[in-house]
Amino acid sequence: SVLRGAPPPELDHHAPARVTHPHHSSQTFQYCTNFAVTGSELDPSDHAPSLEAIGDSVLVVGDRSTLKVHVHTDEPEIAIGLFMGYGEVSRLDVADMRAQVAERVERLSARERASTAACGVLAVVAGDGMVALYEGLGAVTLPGGATLNPSTYELLAGIHDVRAETVIVLPNSSNVFMAAERAAELSEKEVRVVPSRSQQAGLSAAVALDPAKGLEENTAAITDALAGIRTGAVAEAARDDSERRFARGEAVGFVDEALVAWGAPDRTLRSVLDVVSDGAELVTVITGAGAPLAQDVVARLVSDGVELELEHGGQPSYWWLIAAQ
Numbered sequence: 001s002v003l004r005g006a007p008p009p010e011l012d013h014h015a016p017a018r019v020t021h022p023h024h025s026s027q028t029f030q031y032c033t034n035f036a037v038t039g040s041e042l043d044p045s046d047h048a049p050s051l052e053a054i055g056d057s058v059l060v061v062g063d064r065s066t067l068k069v070h071v072h073t074d075e076p077e078i079a080i081g082l083f084m085g086y087g088e089v090s091r092l093d094v095a096d097m098r099a100q101v102a103e104r105v106e107r108l109s110a111r112e113r114a115s116t117a118a119c120g121v122l123a124v125v126a127g128d129g130m131v132a133l134y135e136g137l138g139a140v141t142l143p144g145g146a147t148l149n150p151s152t153y154e155l156l157a158g159i160h161d162v163r164a165e166t167v168i169v170l171p172n173s174s175n176v177f178m179a180a181e182r183a184a185e186l187s188e189k190e191v192r193v194v195p196s197r198s199q200q201a202g203l204s205a206a207v208a209l210d211p212a213k214g215l216e217e218n219t220a221a222i223t224d225a226l227a228g229i230r231t232g233a234v235a236e237a238a239r240d241d242s243e244r245r246f247a248r249g250e251a252v253g254f255v256d257e258a259l260v261a262w263g264a265p266d267r268t269l270r271s272v273l274d275v276v277s278d279g280a281e282l283v284t285v286i287t288g289a290g291a292p293l294a295q296d297v298v299a300r301l302v303s304d305g306v307e308l309e310l311e312h313g314g315q316p317s318y319w320w321l322i323a324a325q
Contacts, residue, residue, distance in 0.1 A: 007079060028056060028072070029055050029056060029072040029073050029074050029097075030073075030096060030097060030098050031072070031073055031074065031075055031076050031078050031094050031095065031096060031097065032057075032070075032072055032094070032095040032097050033055075033069075033070070033071050033072070033076040033080075033091070033092075033093070033094050034068075034069065034070050034091070034093040034094075034149075035069050035079075035080060035090065035091055035092045035093065036066060036067065036068055036069070036089070036090050036091040037062075037066070037067040037069060037083045037086065037087040037088065037089055037090075038065060038066050038067075038087050038090065039065065039086055039088065039090050040064065040065060040087075041064055042062065042063070042064050042065065042066070042067050042086060042087060043064070043140060043233075044060040044061060044062055044067055045059055045060075045141060045192070046129070046204055046325040047067075047069070047082060047083065048090060050082045051069070051071045051073075051079060051082065054071075054072040054074075054075055054078055054079060055072050055073030055074070055075075055079065056071075056072050057070065057071065057072040058070070058071050059071075059295070059299070060238065061296045061299055061300055062300075064287040066152060067083075067087075067099065068299070069083070072097070072143065073161075075082075076094045080092070103104060104136070116163055116164060116165055117163060117164040117165070117211035117212070118164065118165055118166065118211060118212055118213060118214055118215075119164050119165070119166045119167070119168065119209070119210075119211055119213060119214060119215050119218045120138070120139070120140060120162040120163065120164030120166075120167050120168070120209075120211060121134075121137075121138070121139040121140065121162070121167070121168050121169075121170060121209050121222075122139070122140050122141075122142060122155075122159055122161075122162050122167055122168070122169045122170070123139045123140070123141050123142065123169075123170040123172060123199075123202055123203075123206065124141075124142050124144040124148055124150060124155075124169075124170065124171055124172045124176055124180075125141045125142070125143065125144060125148075125172065125175065125199055126143065126144050126145060126146060126148055126199070126315050126316055126317075126319050127288065127289070127313045127314035127315035127316065128228050128314045129286070129311065129312035129313040129314040130199055130203075130286070130313040130314065130315050131143075133203055133286070133311060133313065134202075134203060134206065135302050137203070137206045137209065138209065138211060139170075139206055139209070140158065140161055140163075141283070142154065142155065142158035142160045144172070144173070144176070146316040146317055147173075147175065148171075148172060148173040148175060148176060148199075149175050149176065149179075150176065150179065150192050151179060152179045152182045152183050152186070153183075155169065155176075155179055155180055155182075155183035156183040156186055156187060159183060159184075159187045159189060159191055160189075161185070162189075164189075164211065165189065165190070166189060166190045166191070166192075166214070166215035167187070167189050167190075167191045167192075167215075168191070168193075168194055168207060168209070168215070168218060168219055168222060169183070169184065169191060169192070169193045169194070169214055170191050170192065170194055170196045170200075170205070171195065171196060171202075172196050172197070172198060172199045172202045173197065173198070174195075174197055174215065176276075177193070177195055177226025180193045181193050182189045185201050190215055192215060192216075192260070193220045194219060194222050194223055194226060196226060197230050197231075197257070197298070198233070198321065198323075199286075199313070199315065199321060200229075200231055200233075200284065200286055200321040200323040201226060201231050201323055202226075203284075203286075203323070204225065204226075204229045204284065204323045204325060205222045205223075205225040205226040205229060207225065207230075208222045208224070208225040209221070209222060228325060229323050229325055230255070230276050230280070230323070230324045230325075231255070231256055231276070231321075231322060231323050231324075232253065232254060232255045232256075232272040232273070232275065232276040232321075232322035232323075232324075233253070233254045233272070233318050233320065233321050233322060234252070234253045234254075234265065234268055234269050234272055234318065234319050234320045235251070235252055235254075235317060235318045235319060235321075236249060236250075236251065236252075236290070236319060237249060237250050237252045237262070238308055241262075245262055246262035246263065248261060250263055250264070250268075251263060251264060251265040251267075251268035251269070251319070252268065253268040253269065253271055253272040254272070255272060255275045255276055260272060260275060265292045265293055265319065266297065269293065269298065269301055269319075269320060270301040273285075273301055273302050273322065274303065276322050276323075276324045277302060277306045277324050280306055280324035280325060281306065281307060281325065282306070282307045282308075282309065282324070282325045283306050283307070283308055283309070283322065283324045284308075284309045284311060284322065284323045284324075285298060285302075285304060285308065285309070285310050285311070285320055285321075285322050285325070286312070286313035286315070286321040286322075286323075287310065287311070287312055287313060287314075287315055287319070288312045288313055288315040288317070288318045288319050288320060288321065289314055289315065289316055289318040290319065291320060292319065294308055298310060298320070
């Protein structure tokens with residue numbers, strides 16, 4: 001049982017990460033602007049009102065020596081200028097959100113125009129945000145409920161709903177493997193099951209799908225992508241631990257399926273992030289229902305030099321699902 005693991009190792013803590021939001025959109029402002037400010041006697045609360053006057057989605061986090069700034073605005077140069085004289089601005093990243101949205105709409109429209117793709121994906125999911133994340137990649141989603149455990153016939157119907165000649169199924173839980181394989185056998189379509197064990201792993205791997213390519217090529221690409229992903233999760237303990245390591249209601253943290261940390265939510269999440277993000281370039285954190293930490297707090301828990309994507313998943317059972325690449 002993963003609840004019988006050894007006590008977690010001592011873990012190094014690092015400075016906060018740079019936050020990026022590559023798929024954000026704003027109905028009002030055009031540019032997603034991120035940068036760092038280094039200096040002395042800096043105060044995050046001093047600058048938020050000025051940024052809010054020229055944009056929205058303002059996030060300023062850090063300490064007296066380093067601030068990380070995020071804002072949606074039409075005037076990135078003014079946002080940067082607000083910090084001139086306070087410190088040195090670096091790590092500037094400006095993304096045109098309207099161009100990104102237009103490209104995404106065109107990509108999805110192209111998929112829609114094709115009456116039948118060569119290959120599609122069916123993913124078992126839970127959570128409104130998780131549905132949106134998968135569908136944003138062109139996948140068809142099947143609600144799995146809190147336990148991610150649909151029946152064979154629900155999976156079979158889901159396969160039928162995929163507008164593609166061939167289908168890859170992402171079960172996203174080991175509980176679903178057997179039913180998914182049985183549904184693949186019963187389907188009139190050619191189907192492959194790629195054994196994703198978690199929603200966050202399946203999501204990261206689904207990026208590799210190319211609807212224009214065949215089943216075998218896509219199966220290999222998604223399988224390879226899945227092999228390069230390390231996962232973690234933090235949940236609320238449903239009961240007291242028999243070994244008295246944690247009590248009901250406290251946080252418990254997992255890397256892959258091994259219990260590595262427990263206790264307060266912030267310390268537990270940081271411990272999991274330290275392990276999962278070791279050697280990674282990108283970490284995705286998907287926030288679930290009832291997560292007890294604010295977004296800016298989560299941002300400060302990730303090691304410096306690792307790009308962080310914060311997403312809303314709304315999944316039950318887990319406060320945070322984590323994938324590192």
